[in-house]
Structure formats: structure tokens, C-alpha cells
Amino acid sequence: MAQTLAEKIIANAAGLDSVAPGEIVTCQVDLAMMHDSAGPRMAGRKLDELGVPVWDLDKLVVITDHYINDDNPEHNGVQKHAYDWVMSHGIKNFIKEQGICHIVLPEGGHVKPGMFIVGGDSHSVTGGAFGTIMVGIGATEMTGVLATGEIWVRVPETVKVDITGNLKPGVSAKDVILKLCGDHGIMGFNYQALEYGGEAVSAMSVEERMTLANMAAELGAKAGYCEPDEKTEAVLTKWGATGIDIQTWRSDPDASYAKTVTVSGDALSPQVAAPSSPENAAPVEAHQGTKLDQAYLGACTGAKLDDLRMAAQVLKGRKVQSGFKFMISPSSLSMQEEARADGTLQILEDAGGVILPMGCSGCIGIGPARLEENAVGISSTNRNFVGRAGPKSSKLFLASPYTVAASAIKGAIADPREFL
Amino acid sequence: MSIIKGSAWAYGANIDTDALAPIGSYSGADNIEAGAVHCLRDMDPGFAKGVKEGDIFVATDNLGIGSSREAAPLFLRTLGIRCVVAKSFARIFYRNCFNIGLPALVCPNAAEIAKGDTLAIDTSTGEIVDETQGTTFRCQPIPDHLMSIVDEGGLMPYLEKKLAKSA
Numbered sequence: 404m405a406q407t408l409a410e411k412i413i414a415n416a417a418g419l420d421s422v423a424p425g426e427i428v429t430c431q432v433d434l435a436m437m438h439d440s441a442g443p444r445m446a447g448r449k450l451d452e453l454g455v456p457v458w459d460l461d462k463l464v465v466i467t468d469h470y471i472n473d474d475n476p477e478h479n480g481v482q483k484h485a486y487d488w489v490m491s492h493g494i495k496n497f498i499k500e501q502g503i504c505h506i507v508l509p510e511g512g513h514v515k516p517g518m519f520i521v522g523g524d525s526h527s528v529t530g531g532a533f534g535t536i537m538v539g540i541g542a543t544e545m546t547g548v549l550a551t552g553e554i555w556v557r558v559p560e561t562v563k564v565d566i567t568g569n570l571k572p573g574v575s576a577k578d579v580i581l582k583l584c585g586d587h588g589i590m591g592f593n594y595q596a597l598e599y600g601g602e603a604v605s606a607m608s609v610e611e612r613m614t615l616a617n618m619a620a621e622l623g624a625k626a627g628y629c630e631p632d633e634k635t636e637a638v639l640t641k642w643g644a645t646g647i648d649i650q651t652w653r654s655d656p657d658a659s660y661a662k663t664v665t666v667s668g669d670a671l672s673p674q675v676a677a678p679s680s681p682e683n684a685a686p687v688e689a690h691q692g693t694k695l696d697q698a699y700l701g702a703c704t705g706a707k708l709d710d711l712r713m714a715a716q717v718l719k720g721r722k723v724q725s726g727f728k729f730m731i732s733p734s735s736l737s738m739q740e741e742a743r744a745d746g747t748l749q750i751l752e753d754a755g756g757v758i759l760p761m762g763c764s765g766c767i768g769i770g771p772a773r774l775e776e777n778a779v780g781i782s783s784t785n786r787n788f789v790g791r792a793g794p795k796s797s798k799l800f801l802a803s804p805y806t807v808a809a810s811a812i813k814g815a816i817a818d819p820r821e822f823l
Numbered sequence: 824m825s826i827i828k829g830s831a832w833a834y835g836a837n838i839d840t841d842a843l844a845p846i847g848s849y850s851g852a853d854n855i856e857a858g859a860v861h862c863l864r865d866m867d868p869g870f871a872k873g874v875k876e877g878d879i880f881v882a883t884d885n886l887g888i889g890s891s892r893e894a895a896p897l898f899l900r901t902l903g904i905r906c907v908v909a910k911s912f913a914r915i916f917y918r919n920c921f922n923i924g925l926p927a928l929v930c931p932n933a934a935e936i937a938k939g940d941t942l943a944i945d946t947s948t949g950e951i952v953d954e955t956q957g958t959t960f961r962c963q964p965i966p967d968h969l970m971s972i973v974d975e976g977g978l979m980p981y982l983e984k985k986l987a988k989s990a
């Protein structure tokens with residue numbers, strides 16, 4: 404039976420030849436990832452309550468990234484507990500404060516096409532950029548995985564997301580995904596799997612594909628993925644993964660999809676999502692000139708190496724408005740180092756940007772990037788719900804790294820194409 | 824199967840996990856009791872104060888969108904909510920509800936339930952009797968494999984039993 408990549412991976416994990424949408428199957432997970440927020444302190448404790456060991460120490464990766472780099476005693480307690488738990492349980496794969504989990508997991512060589520992966524975080528879908536099915540789960544469910552290595556899965560329908568043509572200068576994957584949020588709504592693809600493809604996706608860097616996969620969460624999807632290609636293989640090989648198979652892990656040419664939705668890459672302009680939902684996306688013109696108090700490049704979505712470079716392209720030889728707060732929290736330490744080495748960070752700093760320690764921080768309203776009362780910000784992160792990045796009175800716009808950088812120059816929402 | 828009977832707290836669409844469990848309102852497994860009072864503080868400050876043991880939480884579309892944080896359904900359960908009913912759920916929230924022992928029902932007519940209505944819910948059949956309105960609403964029945972988790976009171980007791988059997 405012809406199958407989509409999502410169906411192939413789930414069938415393989417369930418030990419079946421094929422599966423059909425709607426079927427409920429039990430999958431063996433190839434890899435589980437958990438972070439300091441929902442990992443050791445929640446799922447870890449619950450596993451101890453059950454009194455059983457981790458099912459397979461080779462298949463678990465624990466990452467600390469959420470409550471790091473500040474001097475809040477409570478957050479330090481979370482770190483201490485995570486560390487002690489990792490040590491006392493003989494965890495083999497522990498990535499301590501190297502960057503955001505969705506970035507450092509593949510960077511650590513743990514991810515490869517065809518895997519069925521669970522992550523204790525809603526943006527775990529990011530792993531789909533590498534031709535995996537990676538789904539987000541809660542802490543108790545993670546406990547079940549830690550104890551048994553299994554999880555029940557309702558086979559999702561697959562939706563083909565065809566991104567046609569070529570993205571124009573100043574337009575990026577972030578604009579594509581915001582456009583999808585605007586067109587289909589924040590739960591537009593609830594329970595479904597999104598297969599991103601088309602000319603524009605083939606042309607994209609793997610990091611840009613990670614942005615598409617990441618924000619499948621903002622479309623309500625269970626998973627969002629790209630079929631792996633030579634670019635995927637090259638990046639994963641660089642990151643130390645072995646045994647990468649990009650031939651098998653593709654959708655069959657005659658596979659059937661629940662539907663196909665299209666984004667015209669040629670026609671797409673920079674998008675901005677107004678407070679307080681990613682689905683409030685509109686072309687940048689709709690908000691141009693809106694006064695801002697700060698701009699932030701950060702999160703698993705918007706401060707990868709490519710994202711930092713996009714911002715640098717806009718800011719090269721320019722300055723952010725005087726007194727304007729422009730903060731950058733790179734997605735991972737190695738990306739930060741690479742951006743340091745190639746001069747990208749220098750450009751951002753020369754323009755007036757402040758480099759903050761990497762980690763989730765500003766995305767969840769922790770640290771210097773937390774929005775103040777009544778403040779208005781723009782950010783390359785993925786969510787702008789009320790109360791996420793600051794108090795109820797604050798407002799957050801979402802945009803691409805290009806648009807965030809352009810807005811920092813003007814101190815108001817601006818069209819990056821003006822600067823490119 | 825026992826009937827869950829209580830008073831409805833009815834809301835609209837897109838109630839997200841930042842609204843249900845604001846970041847900073849809890850830290851870790853120990854603080855659920857203290858954190859729960861912040862549930863919906865920005866949207867309906869009267870909710871956490873007014874909700875009683877056995878009450879039922881009702882929403883329309885996309886209940887629980889946002890993060891995977893389990894505090895969202897845990898806060899509801901801690902405050903006394905015994906069942907959640909919505910027109911549609913975000914998938915992680917839906918799974919989290921069952922995992923922590925809070926049955927979740929998909930009810931196409933959820934919008935017709937009003938705040939304060941007395942509801943009697945049979946989770947095994949998915950039937951909701953709205954005693955205040957004198958109407959009966961039908962929900963999608965809870966799938967069998969989830970019903971076995973509901974019957975045990977959540978995934979933890981379910982796992983305990985399963986692991987004891989296989990040991």
C-alpha cells in the first residue's frame with residue numbers, strides 16, 4: 404500500500420507493514436528527549452515513584468535549557484535536581500546548557516531520518532525537519548515512555564503543504580509558516596501531520612526547514628516534516644549522525660493525502676503576527692510604523708545560525724535606533740560560536756544589539772528580554788499568547804529575523820526589503 | 824461507571840496553556856497546589872476562587888492549545904474539576920488530561936452549555952444531561968484504550984498495575 408512518510412515511520416515503529424489514518428497503534432520509540440522543565444523534575448520523579456529504571460539508556464537524551472543562566476534560586480534548584488537525577492540514573496546522553504533542546508538534539512548527532520521520536524515539549528515537532536516523526540508529549544506520558552519505551556499513537560492524516568516557486572529576498576521560512584498560521588488558524592491542522600514540500604522547500608537550508616517544522620505546533624499539527632535529501636544528509640553528517648538513509652524515508656509517489664494546501668513562494672511578502680496569536684498574521688504593510696519598545700532574536704525558532712545571518716544582512720553597516728533595546732539569544736552555543744567566528748555577531752553588536760546567554764529565556768519571559776508592563780515588542784520566537792513573554796499588559800508581535808532586525812533599526816515595525 | 828455530576832464553568836475558544844497555567848505560577852511537581860490559584864487569572868479571576876469540587880470545565884474549540892505543560896490540566900483537577908468537555912482539544916492537552924486522570928469529552932454542542940448549568944455526565948457512554956436546560960448532549964465516546972486509563976484513574980496507576988503484572 405502506498406504510504407506517506409508519516410505513515411511509513413509510524414508503521415515501522417509499530418512493527419507493521421502499513422498503517423492507515425485513524426488507526427490506533429502502539430509504537431516503540433527510537434528516541435526520547437526531555438528537558439529540565441518537564442524532564443527529571445516531573446517525568447523523572449514519577450518514574451522513581453513507579454520504581455523502575457529507564458527502559459533503554461541509549462535512547463534517552465536529557466537536555467537542560469529552560470531555567471538556565473539566571474540567579475533565581477528556584478531555577479537553580481531545578482538545575483540541581485536535573486543534574487542529580489541524571490547522575491543517579493546513569494543517563495548516558497546528557498546535554499547540559501549547550502542550547503535549546505530542539506537544536507542541540509540534532510546537533511548532538513542523535514537524530515536521523517525514519518526515526519519515531521517523542522519529546523517532552525510541544526515544539527518537539529522541530530525534529531521533523533530531518534525526515535523523522537517527532538511528537539510532543541506531556542510529563543506523565545513521558546513517564547510511560549521512560550518505563551516501557553512504548554506509546555499509543557493515533558495515525559494522523561497527512562496534509563501536503565506545497566510551497567511553490569522561490570522566496571524573494573527578505574522573505575524566509577518564518578514568513579511561510581506565519582502565512583500558514585494566518586490562512587489556516589492556530590489549530591488549522593489539529594491532529595494531522597504536515598508534509599512540507601515543493602520547490603521553495605527544496606531550495607531552503609535545513610535550518611530554515613527546522614523553522615517550518617517547529618511551528619507546525621502553532622498549526623495544531625501532531626507532526627510537521629520534510630522529506631530528507633542530500634542537504635539533510637550533509638548537515639546530519641556534520642553533526643555526527645551515522646547510518647543516514649535518505650532513500651527509504653520518503654513518501655511513496657502515489658501516497659494519498661487528506662488534502663493539499665499551497666503557499667506561493669513567489670507572491671509571499673514578509674509577515675507579521677499581531678498580539679496575541681500567531682494566527683493574527685498579515686503582510687508587514689498592515690503594521691508598518693507601529694512603535695516598539697524592544698526587539699528580540701531568540702528561541703528554537705528564530706536565533707539559529709541562518710537566522711542570525713539574516714538579521715546581520717539587514718543590520719550590516721547600520722545602527723538600531725538609539726536607546727532601543729535589541730537583544731539576541733542564540734539558539735545554541737555552537738551556533739553562537741560559529742556566528743562569532745564568521746563575524747555575524749560582530750555585525751549585530753556593532754549595530755547596537757546585546758548578546759544574551761543562549762537558552763529559552765526571553766521566549767518564556769525570563770531574563771533581560773522579559774517584556775515590561777505595557778511594553779510592545781517584536782520577536783522571532785514562535786508564540787505571542789497573553790502573558791507568555793511578559794505581563795498581561797505587554798504586547799508581542801512575531802516576525803522573521805529579517806523583519807525583527809529592520810524593526811530594530813526604525814524602533815517601529817518595518818519592512819526588511821527596504822534594507823536589502 | 825459512575826456519573827460525574829457538577830456545575831459547569833463554560834468558556835469559549837482557544838483557551839491556551841499560558842492562560843491555564845501561567846509561566847512562573849508554579850515550579851515543578853511540588854507547587855501544583857500553590858500554582859493552581861493562578862489558573863485563568865488573566866481571563867477570569869473569579870474562576871480559581873469560585874470553582875468547587877466536582878465541577879465541570881466546558882470550552883468550545885481548541886481547548887488547551889500551546890505548550891505541553893501538564894500543569895494546565897493538573898491545575899484544573901487540583902481546583903476540583905472532575906471532567907472537561909470541549910468542542911475540540913489540542914492534542915497534547917487532550918492526552919495530558921487522561922494521563923493525569925481527568926476524563927476529556929469531545930462534545931460538538933459544547934457551546935450550548937451555559938455557565939452554572941448542572942451537568943450529569945456518563946463518561947462510559949459520552950452522554951451529558953444538562954439538568955438546568957433539560958437537554959441531553961451526546962459526545963464522542965471515549966476510545967476503549969483511553970477508557971482503560973480512565974478506569975484506573977490515570978496513566979500512573981495504570982502503569983503501576985501493568986508493570987506489576989509483567990514483573
Ligand code: SF4
Nearest residue numbers: 526702703763766767
Ligand atoms: S525557545 Fe521557547 S518555544 Fe523553544 S523550547 Fe524554549 S521555551 Fe519552548
